[in-house]
Amino acid sequence: MSFLPDELKTQTxxxxxxQQYISSEIGKCKFCSAEITSDIRQNAIAKETDEKRAIYLKNQKNMLVFGIAFLAIGLVAFLYPIISVRWMGTSFSCLSPPLVVFGLGVIIYSLLGYYKEKRKI
Ligand SMILES: [Zn+2]
Structure with a gap:
């Protein structure tokens, strides 16, 4: 964590x-010596930020799918106990509760991350 606003931090x-990754602090590319004007720098950083954001949103979506899959498996295991334990005369799946809890946790986490990032423009 840093208290500096984003624009003051060094970015690559x-x-x-x-196309080699360079630091935003230098005025010339250290690989090909191309002049890096502040316009080029601003555009490149904006593009880079957009790309990172798109990747992040895609990851959150994939995670959501995982969460739903875990939740579904948990619910199916609840209805059709694959590994069940008998306790106090009733049999219930010991696989189901952790899967449901884990699935829900992943869903909530991915949705929160997704909408938090979506609101940033
Ligand atoms: Zn270069």
Missing amino acids: FPCPNC
């Missing part, structure tokens, strides 16, 4: 000329 972005 691909050089528009050679």
Whole structure:
């Protein structure tokens, strides 16, 4: 965690000329010596941020699918106990509760992350 606003932090972005990742603090690409003007820098950083954001949102969506799958397996295991234990005269699946809880946790976590990131423009 840092208390510096994002624009003051050093960022890396691909050089528009050679695509090598360079630091935002330098005025010249250290690989191909291309001049990095502040316009180029701003555009490259904005593009890089967009790409990172798109990847993050995609990951959150994949995680949501995982969560739903775990929840579904948990519910199915609840109805059709694959591994069940008998306790106090009733048999219930010992696989089901952790899967349901884990699935719900993953769903909530991925949705929170997704909407938090979506609101940032
Ligand atoms: Zn370069």
